[in-house]
Amino acid sequence: MTPRATPQEAWDELRRGNARFVAGEPLYPRQDVERRHELAHAQTPLATLFGCSDSRLAAELIFDTGLGDLFVxxxxxxxxxxxxxxSLEYAVAVLQVPLIVVLGHDSCGAVRAAIDSTQFESPELPAHIWRLIAPIVPAVRRVQREAGLPDAAGVDAERVGREHLHDTIAELLHSSELVSAAVEDGRLGIVGANYRLAEGTAIPHFTVGVAVDA
Structure with missing residues (x-):
């Protein structure tokens, strides 16, 4: 694995690791004592992964990577x-990662909570949970509007998840001049992907910057 890979090389490496994971043939690379010692004083991760905290989204397992490969x-x-x-700016500016993967997944509890919270007479959520999921609500409203539904109860959760994935990348680019500049300069690619829990597959939906083959 090349520490200073191009965005395309980084994504290809992650795709190969995910394919091994899906096939049940992981290599568990770079997880030995020598690798641990090698990383004791510095790190040069291949990519950054920004994902959901769901316990089923263990990034290093999904992409069959090792110590020091992913900044998560x-x-x-x-x-x-x-x-x-x-954190993402640190990865780009200091660690010089060539790729950010934003990873959502099906059956996401946060997406479900955002949908449920917008239904008529929904119970009030604890304040911190509401503040966390509030940025997902615009995606819920959009999907509800486009489907012509009077209430959010019938919206497609997977569609909401994809909309939110797109919103997350757009907000990152809007919020960070550093990240946007790296994309414009061709030093950074961004992939928005959705992880399928049953299959184990990370399916790319959006790419930004350097053309990343999906």
């Missing part, structure tokens, strides 16, 4: 915040 940032529903943007 996670919160429930992969929602953009100041701390997330700061």
């Amino acid at each position: 940032v996670r919160n429930a529903g992969q929602v953009i915040s100041d701390s997330v943007v700061g």
Whole structure:
């Protein structure tokens, strides 16, 4: 694995690792004692992954990577915040990663909570949970509007998840001049993907910057 890979090379490496994971043939690379010692004083990750905190989205397992390969940032529903943007900027500016993967998934609890919270007479959520999922609500409303539904109860959760994935990438680019500039300069690619829990497949839906083969 080349530490200073191009965005395309980084995505291809992750795709190969995901294919091994799906096939049940993981290599569990770079997880030995020598690798641990090698990383003791510095890191040069291949990519950054910003994903949901769901316990089923263990990034290093999904992409069959090892120690020091992924710089991982996670919160429930992969929602953009100041701390997330700061962490991603650190990865781009200091660690010089060539790729950011934003990873959502089906059956997301945060997406479900956002849908449920917008239904008529929905119970009030604890304040911190509401603030976390509030950025997902615009995606719920859009899907509800486009489907012509009077209430959010019948909206397609997977469609909401894809809309939110798109919103997350758009908000990242809007919030961070550093990330946007790296994309414009061709130093950084962004892939928005959805992880299928049953199949184990990370399916790309959106790409930004350098053309990343999906």
